[in-house]
Amino acid sequence: MRDLLLRLRRSEDAARPPHAWLGALGGAALLILAVIFIVGGYELGFGSTRRLGTGAFPVITGFALAVLSLAVIAGDLADKTDLEKPDWISFAAIGGALVVFALTVGRIGLVPGVFLTTITASLPDPALKFPGKVLLGAIVALGCWGLFIEVINLPFKPFMGL
Amino acid sequence: MDIITGFSQGLMVAMQPENLLYCFVGVFLGTFIGVLPGIGSMAAISMLLPLTFYLDPTAAIVMIAGVYYGAEYGGSIASILMNIPGTPSSSITCIDGYPMAREGRAGIALFTSAIASFGGGIIGMVVMAVLAPALATLALNFGPTEYFAVILLGLVAASAVSNGSPVKGVAMVAAGLMLGTVGVDITTGAERFTMGIPEMRDGVHLVIVAMGLFGVGELITSIRANATGAHQNDIDYKKFYPTRAEWKSMFGPIWRGAGIGSFFGALPGTGQTVASAVAYAVEKKVSPNRANFGKGAVEGVAVPESANNSATQTAFIPTLTLGVPGSASMALVIGALMMYGIVPGPRLLVDHADLFWGLVASFLIGNILLLILNIPMIGLWVRLLRIPYKYMYPTIIVLICMGVYSLNNNVFDIWLTLAFGWAGYLMKLFRFEPAPFLIGFVLGPMMEEQLRRAMLLSRGDPTTFLTRPISGTLIVITVLLLAWSIRSALKARRQGRAMPMLSDE
Numbered sequence: 001m002r003d004l005l006l007r008l009r010r011s012e013d014a015a016r017p018p019h020a021w022l023g024a025l026g027g028a029a030l031l032i033l034a035v036i037f038i039v040g041g042y043e044l045g046f047g048s049t050r051r052l053g054t055g056a057f058p059v060i061t062g063f064a065l066a067v068l069s070l071a072v073i074a075g076d077l078a079d080k081t082d083l084e085k086p087d088w089i090s091f092a093a094i095g096g097a098l099v100v101f102a103l104t105v106g107r108i109g110l111v112p113g114v115f116l117t118t119i120t121a122s123l124p125d126p127a128l129k130f131p132g133k134v135l136l137g138a139i140v141a142l143g144c145w146g147l148f149i150e151v152i153n154l155p156f157k158p159f160m161g162l
Numbered sequence: 163m164d165i166i167t168g169f170s171q172g173l174m175v176a177m178q179p180e181n182l183l184y185c186f187v188g189v190f191l192g193t194f195i196g197v198l199p200g201i202g203s204m205a206a207i208s209m210l211l212p213l214t215f216y217l218d219p220t221a222a223i224v225m226i227a228g229v230y231y232g233a234e235y236g237g238s239i240a241s242i243l244m245n246i247p248g249t250p251s252s253s254i255t256c257i258d259g260y261p262m263a264r265e266g267r268a269g270i271a272l273f274t275s276a277i278a279s280f281g282g283g284i285i286g287m288v289v290m291a292v293l294a295p296a297l298a299t300l301a302l303n304f305g306p307t308e309y310f311a312v313i314l315l316g317l318v319a320a321s322a323v324s325n326g327s328p329v330k331g332v333a334m335v336a337a338g339l340m341l342g343t344v345g346v347d348i349t350t351g352a353e354r355f356t357m358g359i360p361e362m363r364d365g366v367h368l369v370i371v372a373m374g375l376f377g378v379g380e381l382i383t384s385i386r387a388n389a390t391g392a393h394q395n396d397i398d399y400k401k402f403y404p405t406r407a408e409w410k411s412m413f414g415p416i417w418r419g420a421g422i423g424s425f426f427g428a429l430p431g432t433g434q435t436v437a438s439a440v441a442y443a444v445e446k447k448v449s450p451n452r453a454n455f456g457k458g459a460v461e462g463v464a465v466p467e468s469a470n471n472s473a474t475q476t477a478f479i480p481t482l483t484l485g486v487p488g489s490a491s492m493a494l495v496i497g498a499l500m501m502y503g504i505v506p507g508p509r510l511l512v513d514h515a516d517l518f519w520g521l522v523a524s525f526l527i528g529n530i531l532l533l534i535l536n537i538p539m540i541g542l543w544v545r546l547l548r549i550p551y552k553y554m555y556p557t558i559i560v561l562i563c564m565g566v567y568s569l570n571n572n573v574f575d576i577w578l579t580l581a582f583g584w585a586g587y588l589m590k591l592f593r594f595e596p597a598p599f600l601i602g603f604v605l606g607p608m609m610e611e612q613l614r615r616a617m618l619l620s621r622g623d624p625t626t627f628l629t630r631p632i633s634g635t636l637i638v639i640t641v642l643l644l645a646w647s648i649r650s651a652l653k654a655r656r657q658g659r660a661m662p663m664l665s666d667e
Contacts, residue, residue: 057613058340075327106573
């Protein structure tokens with residue numbers, strides 16, 4: 001696992017940084033969002049200029065965003081520079097940690113949920129070996145139990161379904 | 163209420179044991195976060211927001227403010243010792259702070275930074291105590307038309323004068339405004355863009371947006387940057403006390419830095435980074451020691467630190483008196499106040515005078531606490547810099563999860579945080595600033611409400627925004643600001659250089 005991560009990290013480091021024109025994809029996403037709000041806003045009703053309806057503000061901001069996103073697309077397509085190198089390993093691991101937390105905390109309880117979340121989050125750093133990740137997970141899980149359940153008295157169950 | 167009476171009353175509020183405790187917690191956590199490169203005060207404030215629900219509003223705001231200005235103190239430590247700015251505004255401190263450290267004068271640089279931060283903070287506090295009531299009195303005459311224009315100006319200023327493309331900044335504001343409309347419309351009761359999901363009826367929670375964009379998004383960015391392990395330094399920081407000549411040389415820059423910082427802090431959209439950059443540039447022109455700037459000049463550390471701390475205090479002026487945040491951190495302050503049902507604006511100084519003056523007085527106490535934390539306890543923060551990041555970031559992600567989950571005990575909030583976290587990272591990757599998005603999100607509902615009222619009062623005449631003198635002037639300033647920022651961006655692009663980094667959290 002550690003070797004795989006190191007290989008992935010090395011190949012990510014060696015890869016060419018993405019072109020800035022890819023930022024136009026962000027502009028396109030904003031344009032889609034704008035269209036959704038314009039259409040949704042019209043369906044909700046614009047009202048009159050005196051009494052603005054529920055959909056008026058989303059339509060107005062939607063039109064503003066549509067124009068701006070076209071300008072963003074045009075600007076980014078003309079950009080010849082490179083973006084920063086992305087860190088997809090950390091992107092996936094941190095996202096994975098949140099997924100693990102969401103899937104476990106209500107099913108197996110806070111302590112095992114936090115334990116697994118910590119291990120998942122620590123995956124992208126090969127400097128911390130697996131026993132170290134497990135130890136860190138145990139310390140953080142026990143710390144959360146002590147702090148959130150015993151001290152702050154939040155209504156979380158430390159263990160469930162075990 | 164006059165300033166002296168107000169401040170005395172505020173001191174009594176701030177000296178209450180609960181407020182003192184939370185002031186200490188805030189400045190301690192702020193320094194802690196500021197020292198760590200990569201994790202900004204925004205992430206810290208976002209993580210603390212769920213905790214503040216259990217506190218009295220004054221204690222909550224005192225603590226959030228403590229994190230905000232504590233991070234400015236802490237940010238200079240990493241700048242001086244490692245040449246890595248803990249916060250964006252401390253990047254200017256690196257220019258002279260790090261060379262001082264390399265010359266074996268790290269202790270003196272840290273001492274200068276603490277004293278200048280204290281001086282700037284206190285001057286900023288005095289400016290806030292004097293100006294905020296005056297501005298609030300003026301704003302009492304504002305109607306919905308003027309409020310709409312002020313909010314529009316604040317939004318454009320916060321997005322146009324930011325890091326990178328102003329067009330992208332304004333687009334992010336518009337996207338934030340749209341997200342603010344999700345949920346039940348408070349005027350008509352109709353559901354908007356909830357996709358039939360019951361959890362979306364109350365809209366998206368501010369904590370989720372802030373934690374996702376700034377907590378998760380920043381954390382992903384920081385992992386690779388901090389992957390080298392513990393930050394080691396072999397710098398001698400034990401020789402602390404400046405010579406008599408160094409004391410004399412820092413006095414003028416502290417005053418000038420505080421003056422410039424107070425001005426820029428009060429302007430929406432500029433903030434601490436612009437304040438410290440401008441103050442440094444001015445000092446470089448006027449200082450008799452200008453030849454040594456960039457080589458380890460005491461003045462080069464004193465002036466940006468004084469400027470960014472005074473700006474941190476005066477940033478509260480438009481936030482509290484007009485309800486217009488100049489930065490994303492101030493947007494969170496507004497969000498926190500609104501969660502307590504307190505509407506920021508000119509009435510805040512009348513209806514919640516204890517909160518306002520308690521906050522002002524807490525600045526004095528917080529700055530004294532920071533002086534104690536930053537001079538005798540500097541060794542603690544230096545040791546903190548040696549903790550490997552591989553132990554810290556998994557713990558931080560767990561704290562983010564816990565903070566979000568504790569809002570409603572609902573995993574749906576975690577899924578939303580994941581979506582905003584990934585979106586925040588992609589925004590940064592594709593050079594979209596998340597801060598204007600958050601400001602738009604916070605101000606969106608207010609802006610919509612003022613627009614509706616203004617249109618109702620003007621009987622549907624949209625020219626009311628231009629024909630009323632105050633709102634007309636503000637709209638013209640907004641258009642000019644937008645035009646200026648677009649022109650500057652085009653000019654910078656033609657010259658083949660990036661826009662200067664101006665954004666603050």
